[in-house]
Amino acid sequence: MIPLRRRNGLSVAWLWGVCVLMGCGTSAPSNPAPPLKSHQVGGAGAPANKASDLVTASAARADDWFEDATGATGIQFTHRNGREGDRCYMIESFGGGVAAFDFDRDGPVDLFFTGGGTIDKVSGAIGGLPSALYRNRGAARFQDVSQVSSFGEPPGYSQGCAVADFDGDGFLDLFVCCYGRSRLYHNLGDGTFRDVNPWAVLPESDWHTAAVFVDIDHDQLPDLIVARYADWTPATDVACVTRGVRDLCGPTSYEGTSCRVFRNCGDGQFEDWSTRFGLRGGVHGLAVVAADLNMDGWVDVYLASDVTSNQLYLGGPDLPFVESSVVSGVAVNEWGQAEGSMGVDVADFDGDGRPDIFVTNFEMEDNALYRNLDRGQFLHSSVAAGLSGVSRQRVGFGTAMTDFDGDGRPDLFVLNGNPIYAAAQSPFLQQSQLFRNLGGRFQDVTAQGGSFFREVHSGRGNAVADLDGDGALDLVVVLMNEPVRILKNRRPAANFIQVQLTAREGESAGIGSRVSVEFAGRHITRFVVRGTGFFSQADTALTFPVAADATAAYVRVEWPGRRRETFRVGARRLQPLIEGRGKLEDE
Amino acid sequence: MNELRARARWQPLLGVLCGLVITCVIGTGLWLMFSPTRDQLLEQGLRESRRDPVAAERTLRRVVRLSGGRDHQAKIALCRLMVRRNALTDAKAMFAKLDLSTCRPDLLLALGRDGLKTGFRTESLAALEETARRDSRESALACDLLLADYGEWGQRQKQLDAATRLTELQPENPRSWGARVEILTTMGLEIESVEAIRAARRHGLPAEALQSLQYTLVQQLVNLGDATTARKELAELISQEGASARARGLEVYLCRLEGDLDRALEIVTTIVDEAPDLPFPRFTRGVVLLDLRRFDEAARDLERVAAAQPLDAPARFKLSEAYRGLGRDKLATKYRQQASDIVNKQKQISALLKSREENPVDPATYQTLAAVHEELGDAQAAAVWRKWADRVAHGH
Numbered sequence: 001m002i003p004l005r006r007r008n009g010l011s012v013a014w015l016w017g018v019c020v021l022m023g024c025g026t027s028a029p030s031n032p033a034p035p036l037k038s039h040q041v042g043g044a045g046a047p048a049n050k051a052s053d054l055v056t057a058s059a060a061r062a063d064d065w066f067e068d069a070t071g072a073t074g075i076q077f078t079h080r081n082g083r084e085g086d087r088c089y090m091i092e093s094f095g096g097g098v099a100a101f102d103f104d105r106d107g108p109v110d111l112f113f114t115g116g117g118t119i120d121k122v123s124g125a126i127g128g129l130p131s132a133l134y135r136n137r138g139a140a141r142f143q144d145v146s147q148v149s150s151f152g153e154p155p156g157y158s159q160g161c162a163v164a165d166f167d168g169d170g171f172l173d174l175f176v177c178c179y180g181r182s183r184l185y186h187n188l189g190d191g192t193f194r195d196v197n198p199w200a201v202l203p204e205s206d207w208h209t210a211a212v213f214v215d216i217d218h219d220q221l222p223d224l225i226v227a228r229y230a231d232w233t234p235a236t237d238v239a240c241v242t243r244g245v246r247d248l249c250g251p252t253s254y255e256g257t258s259c260r261v262f263r264n265c266g267d268g269q270f271e272d273w274s275t276r277f278g279l280r281g282g283v284h285g286l287a288v289v290a291a292d293l294n295m296d297g298w299v300d301v302y303l304a305s306d307v308t309s310n311q312l313y314l315g316g317p318d319l320p321f322v323e324s325s326v327v328s329g330v331a332v333n334e335w336g337q338a339e340g341s342m343g344v345d346v347a348d349f350d351g352d353g354r355p356d357i358f359v360t361n362f363e364m365e366d367n368a369l370y371r372n373l374d375r376g377q378f379l380h381s382s383v384a385a386g387l388s389g390v391s392r393q394r395v396g397f398g399t400a401m402t403d404f405d406g407d408g409r410p411d412l413f414v415l416n417g418n419p420i421y422a423a424a425q426s427p428f429l430q431q432s433q434l435f436r437n438l439g440g441r442f443q444d445v446t447a448q449g450g451s452f453f454r455e456v457h458s459g460r461g462n463a464v465a466d467l468d469g470d471g472a473l474d475l476v477v478v479l480m481n482e483p484v485r486i487l488k489n490r491r492p493a494a495n496f497i498q499v500q501l502t503a504r505e506g507e508s509a510g511i512g513s514r515v516s517v518e519f520a521g522r523h524i525t526r527f528v529v530r531g532t533g534f535f536s537q538a539d540t541a542l543t544f545p546v547a548a549d550a551t552a553a554y555v556r557v558e559w560p561g562r563r564r565e566t567f568r569v570g571a572r573r574l575q576p577l578i579e580g581r582g583k584l585e586d587e
Numbered sequence: 588m589n590e591l592r593a594r595a596r597w598q599p600l601l602g603v604l605c606g607l608v609i610t611c612v613i614g615t616g617l618w619l620m621f622s623p624t625r626d627q628l629l630e631q632g633l634r635e636s637r638r639d640p641v642a643a644e645r646t647l648r649r650v651v652r653l654s655g656g657r658d659h660q661a662k663i664a665l666c667r668l669m670v671r672r673n674a675l676t677d678a679k680a681m682f683a684k685l686d687l688s689t690c691r692p693d694l695l696l697a698l699g700r701d702g703l704k705t706g707f708r709t710e711s712l713a714a715l716e717e718t719a720r721r722d723s724r725e726s727a728l729a730c731d732l733l734l735a736d737y738g739e740w741g742q743r744q745k746q747l748d749a750a751t752r753l754t755e756l757q758p759e760n761p762r763s764w765g766a767r768v769e770i771l772t773t774m775g776l777e778i779e780s781v782e783a784i785r786a787a788r789r790h791g792l793p794a795e796a797l798q799s800l801q802y803t804l805v806q807q808l809v810n811l812g813d814a815t816t817a818r819k820e821l822a823e824l825i826s827q828e829g830a831s832a833r834a835r836g837l838e839v840y841l842c843r844l845e846g847d848l849d850r851a852l853e854i855v856t857t858i859v860d861e862a863p864d865l866p867f868p869r870f871t872r873g874v875v876l877l878d879l880r881r882f883d884e885a886a887r888d889l890e891r892v893a894a895a896q897p898l899d900a901p902a903r904f905k906l907s908e909a910y911r912g913l914g915r916d917k918l919a920t921k922y923r924q925q926a927s928d929i930v931n932k933q934k935q936i937s938a939l940l941k942s943r944e945e946n947p948v949d950p951a952t953y954q955t956l957a958a959v960h961e962e963l964g965d966a967q968a969a970a971v972w973r974k975w976a977d978r979v980a981h982g983h
Contacts, residue, residue, distance in 0.1 A: 335905075336926055377911060383843050383844075384846070386845075389811075
């Protein structure tokens, strides 16, 4: 009999055993946060600890990369999953997300958090909790505008969220994924949002986990791709007992399902184009990212799936998109096995100008780094990048492959936490991790991450944005049943430029564009990507380090499938780059 | 005269009567003095059971009768005799009336041992489980029997429970720790496996056993991604027994974990040079070469492994990756498909083994297992499962 390889791939035992030779409201938040409670562990870098080992309080150190600035920002919000109902419903596993976007177009990045919901202990009824919108008044000082912006009323049990200007009025709108009816909130431009419910075809009761806006039919309007996890309802809920403990079920308790694609008709309505898009079923969809991954000028979509193979849909001039994950090498792990994939980010980690993909995974699996080999081919490269083994005693959810230390190389943030309350190998509360990019290889710098990295939490959604305009990218993290945290980056580059693309020919955000700057003799390349992290949307502005004495720098923009332009951009400020206003490369 | 005559007529009768009474009284006294007690009868029955099962059964039934059906020692011994003469229906009926908690551990063990040989499995396992729970001389033996039986029937969790109990009963026995660690490893419970090895080390096991456990510890630490501790343990192993092939093999995977691919390649090449025909080191070298994006060399090694091992899915998948890196898409597709076919069959096998664990007496499971192995091209395994199907179909 041939033993089936375990989830983490080929075990050493197999090889060498045989080879013997050798909530919110302006004043009173409706989703009130309990007092901040830190769960500190003995030392960063130590294995994830059980909750009983925890002590409280954690102090900042001089060399910390991040400082927990939550208190100073004025943000007090907690996403809740309904655990108090003691039902162990499948939807409790995944927590909530955050969107970092400038909803009022006043410059600073604002924050939106999904609220989650409640589960009644007696009846098992699922209710929604209000989401929250925080307006950035500048310098990362936030004001809760949830009530005035019409987020006072809870949607369904909310989880992920996505942002785009779906109607082209210049203001970014919001999609909130729910168990129940997901919501599309139209930004009216006056600080308020309206639930527009354009879903002639959307079931009233469905479970949407994550979503991304992307123009699939090239009509310059963002369409919507919605990830789904399972055809789950309380009536189909499976009671799982692991090692004698009633706990949340794993993904294999439910059949995979198919995601959904909705075309933006342009008249405020969306229609179901799932079939035309070419969607395949059998996924437990948790993250969906849009970027030009094979650099052919067409935006592609990558879908992270829990336990079943991840999917890559390559875009082209016409529909359908072509599912190419297997032939591109981004479907499975280094041994050919599907993993429990959660969050995704895209960045050029090895400085070759090509977008690489990073995926967070379940315990006893490596987080997957897929190196872009060109020609639309990727190679699982976690081992070569020094990331093998470092995540096996943790479950990764949120992530960011972002240059946090201003050296031009994207570093890695992994937000950890187990979805299983008690019965898994690793604990529910875990340390998150930070890795410094040394030039295609990563070094674990969790110990220097800051107080947050010395604590244990059950992390889920995350977003990256420069909240205080200092050129250093900050982190917003959503935790399970704990207040959200704002981690201020303490490692700003000596000098920087920041750009926000506005496309004229394609969808306005310029998704799929490639932007590069020269720094320290290297080409630094960034990509305009939507849907990164977990259940979340990072700010789409791009930040580059530049020479300390530079007053300006040249930025090269490759608009997806269109022109290449060079812009001269002034240092130390956010500058919009409008398609057609730069110097064309062919000129 | 008449009165005298009548007295003379009754006198002999009275004498006989008195004699009878006296005899009865003496007889009863003697019987009370010399007849065996119930316990003695039980012991007699147990003794007889070795030489004369028929007499033993008679004696034990007598004990049961004398106790008004309350002597569970006699009943379990009787049950065992029924099992031995294959009267399983009677044995089951007798077993159902037993209160195992009051039975002597030696009798429980004896029933368990004999029962396992004759298709009286469920009841035998219950008897052995009861014995294992006790702190008796027989408990470890019961654990051994349980370990072997659950292992044979693929019931891993129960096998693990037996092994764990065995290490509690015999903490100085290296074999019990070895079994427990091996089961944990097979079950993919790395953390528990590491904890078990660390616990074993506290019990003064012989050096050889400790070394074997240390190899497993390094393997498990590598699986867990704990490179620092694995490196420390491996250094200790190498200092004790030198850089054996096994230690070097582990070091290759440790180097991969540490991201030191050049060193990994250097080490694995020494092993390949020593044993060029062994597939496993060559496979590992192919893996490392692939890490280094030396696709051509990786493909060469992996081709040899795939040719030598027709059922090796990882080798085929890695080979397809090497060909993908070389831009040879047709070959990449071919090997990827082969790997996928094997993996799908293995998944089927895995699911069947799980069903077997839940219901080990369903012949259909074994027949399907045989069929899937046949489809895989593994005739040997197919034959084994077919035998199992027969065995289960015949109640054994």
